[in-house]
Structure formats: C-alpha cells, structure tokens
Amino acid sequence: MNTSTTAVLHSEWIKIRSVRSVSISLMAIFAATLAVTVLAFATVGQAEADSPGYEPLFSAFYALNFGQIAAICFGATALSSEFLNGALRISLSAVPRRGLLYGAKVSVVGGLALVMGLITSFATFLVGQMFMGEYAIGLGDPGALRASFGGGVYLALIALFAAGLTAVLRSAVAVLSTLIPFLLIVSFVVGDVAGDIARYLPDQAGQAVLHQNPDGGLGPWTGLAVTAAWAGAALLAGWWTLQTRDA
Numbered sequence: 001m002n003t004s005t006t007a008v009l010h011s012e013w014i015k016i017r018s019v020r021s022v023s024i025s026l027m028a029i030f031a032a033t034l035a036v037t038v039l040a041f042a043t044v045g046q047a048e049a050d051s052p053g054y055e056p057l058f059s060a061f062y063a064l065n066f067g068q069i070a071a072i073c074f075g076a077t078a079l080s081s082e083f084l085n086g087a088l089r090i091s092l093s094a095v096p097r098r099g100l101l102y103g104a105k106v107s108v109v110g111g112l113a114l115v116m117g118l119i120t121s122f123a124t125f126l127v128g129q130m131f132m133g134e135y136a137i138g139l140g141d142p143g144a145l146r147a148s149f150g151g152g153v154y155l156a157l158i159a160l161f162a163a164g165l166t167a168v169l170r171s172a173v174a175v176l177s178t179l180i181p182f183l184l185i186v187s188f189v190v191g192d193v194a195g196d197i198a199r200y201l202p203d204q205a206g207q208a209v210l211h212q213n214p215d216g217g218l219g220p221w222t223g224l225a226v227t228a229a230w231a232g233a234a235l236l237a238g239w240w241t242l243q244t245r246d247a
Contacts, residue, residue, distance in 0.1 A: 002103075004100075005100065005104065008095055008100055008101065009104045009108060010103040011094075011104075011106050012093075012104045012105045012107075012108040012140065015081065015105075016078055016108060016109070018029075019078075019140065020026060021077050021081075022074065022077045022078045023031065024132075025070055025073040025074040025077050026074045026112055026113070027072060028068075028070035028074075029067050029070040029071050029113070029116050029117065029120050029155060030119060030120045030123070031070075031115055032063075032066050032067055032069070032070050033063045033064060033066055033067035033070070033100055033120045033123075033124050034063070034120070034123055034124060034127060035063075036062075036063035037062075037124045037127055037128045038127065038131075040062060040063065040128075041127075041128045041130075041131035041132065042131050044165065045128070045131045045132055045135075046131070046132060046133055046135055047073075047121070048161040049132065049135040050152070055211065055212065056135065056137050056210040056212075056242060057137065057141070057143050057147055057210065057211065058139075058147075058211050058212070059243045060124070060128050060137065060144075060147075061121070061125065061147065061151050062127050062128075063124050063188035064120075064121065064124065064130075064151055064154070064155065064210070065184075067117075067120055067124075067155055067157060068154075068158050068183060068203070069156045069180055069183075069184075070185075071113060071116045071117070071155045071156075071159040071162070072158060072159065072161075072162040072175070072176065072180060072247065073162075073172075073176065073181050074109070074112075074113060074159050074162075075109060075113065075158070075159035075161065075162030075163035075166065076163065076165075076166045076172040076175040076176055077172050078108075078109045078163060078166075079104070079105065079109070079163045079166035079167050079172075079238070080166050080170070080172035080175075081145070082172060083170040084196050085173070086185060092188070095122055098242050098243055099239065100244070102167070102238070102239050102242050103167075105163075106160065106163060106164075106235055106238075109159060109160065109163050110156055110159070110160050110163075111158065113155060113156040113159035114153065115224040116154045116155070117152035117153065117154070117155030117159075118140075118149065118152030118153075119150070119151075119152070119172045120151075120152065121148050121149070121151030121153065121154075121155065122148045122149075122152070122153040123143065124151070125139070125147070125148045125151075126139075129196060132170070134208070135228060142212055143211070143212040143213075143220075146207060146220060147210045147211075147212075147220075150209030150210065150220060151209065151210055151223055153209075153224055154206040154207065154209060154210075154224065154227060157202075157224070157227045157228055157230075157231045158202070158203070158227070158231075159237060160231040160234070161179075161227075161230055161231040161234050162175055162179055162234075163201060163234075163235070163239060164231065164233075164234025164235035164236070164238040165178075165179070165234050165237075165238070166238070167235075167236050167237075167238025167241055167242055168237050168241045173239065183203050193243050194216070198227055199217070199223075200218075200225070202227045203227075203229070204223075205218055205223040205224075205226035205227050205230075206224055206226070206227030207221055207223070208220050208222070208223030208224070209221065209223055209224050237243075
C-alpha cells in the first residue's frame with residue numbers, strides 16, 4: 001500500500017469519525033441489537049423455547065433484524081455525506097482519482113462495519129443465552145460459532161449494499177426509505193408469493209448462515225456469497241455512477 005493510498009484511507013477514517021450522524025449509526029449497530037436482545041430474551045426468551053418449531057440457533061440472533069437497520073443507516077450516511085453542500089467537489093480537489101477516493105471510502109466503511117458487526121453478533125449470542133437457563137446453547141454447539149461469525153459478516157455486507165446504493169442515488173433518505181421497508185416487509189411478502197426465488201434476496205440469502213441447518217438450496221456460506229454478490233453489484237454501480245456523473 002503506497003503512501004497516497006494510506007493518506008486517503010486515513011482521511012476517510014477521520015471523516016467518518018468526525019461526522020456525528022455517521023459515527024452514531026455505527027455505534028447503533030451494537031446498541032440497538034444488544035438492547036433488543038436483552039429485552040426480548042429477558043421477557044419471552046424461555047417461553048418461546050417451548051413453542052413448536054423453535055430453532056435455538058436462529059432465534060439467538062433475532063435482534064440482528066434490528067441491527068441490520070442500523071447497518072443500513074451507517075452505510076447510507078457514510079456515503080451520502082459526500083453529496084451534501086458540495087463536499088464531493090472538495091474531496092475530488094484533494095483526491096482527483098475518483099476510483100481511489102471511492103475505494104478508500106468503501107474500504108473504511110466495510111472494515112468498520114465488519115468489526116462492529118462481529119462484536120455485535122458474538123455479544124448478541126452470548127448475552128441472549130444468559131437469559132435462557134436450561135435452554136441455553138453455547139459457542140461449542142453445532143453451527144453456533146459459524147453463525148456468530150457469519151452474522152457479523154452479514155451486517156457488514158448489508159452496510160456495503162446500502163453504501164453502494166447511496167453512491168448511485170446520492171441520497172441517504174432515498175436508500176433508507178427503500179431498503180428498510182424492503183427488508184422488514186416486502187422481502188417476506190415476496191417470499192410468500194415467489195417461494196424459492198425469495199431465498200436469493202439479499203437478506204434471506206445472508207441469514208441462511210444463522211440457521212443450524214438451512215432449508216432450501218442455499219447453504220450458510222453460499223447464502224452469504226449471494227448477499228456479497230448483491231453488495232458487490234451495488235458497489236460496482238456506485239463506482240460507475242461516480243466515474244460518469246459530474247460532481
């Protein structure tokens with residue numbers, strides 16, 4: 001890694017750290033997920049364990065459904081800050097190579113999201129099981145370590161997916177108003193209507209890693225690969241948009 005690349009990466013880190021909305025959304029990945037975990041498992045955790053069809057491993061990561069919303073917010077706000085008040089023109093005057101600027105920003109966003117995602121995923125699993133008594137499972141149980149690691153990777157990929165779309169749309173509001181309803185509502189509606197096709201949607205594919213024995217044709221790592229393909233396509237579209245549009 002040459003000096004100029006290191007300098008650009010450092011500058012992008014400073015940007016993310018100094019923009020309050022971006023740093024708050026990053027911390028919210030952990031805070032929101034852990035808060036929902038404690039609330040859910042302390043109140044209905046053991047009661048749910050007696051329900052028919054209960055899956056201990058997948059249920060352990062229930063709160064990641066809320067953590068992914070914060071991950072979307074982080075990816076979107078981290079990129080959208082470049083398109084406010086002429087910030088992109090200032091950035092390009094300092095770093096004329098658009099590919100380097102975009103690559104550095106995406107690398108910092110992805111790296112931070114991965115670190116926070118892994119911390120969040122492991123903490124969610126371990127804290128949740130503290131409330132489960134005789135129903136508790138540990139990292140040594142089948143699939144638990146893989147799901148804890150995969151959950152962190154999933155959150156990072158969702159953040160990068162949002163970042164790529166934000167580079168295309170140049171608006172965090174547009175991305176948030178599209179992705180959040182899609183993940184919370186539309187994805188499940190499509191799943192009921194389209195059946196097997198829905199398993200290739202970014203959220204449903206990626207969450208296969210959270211199941212001990214995923215149903216359908218996608219294995220845990222294959223599902224994450226599908227989500228990675230969605231994120232990669234969004235990032236590529238964002239790169240192309242940045243290269244071809246005026247600042």
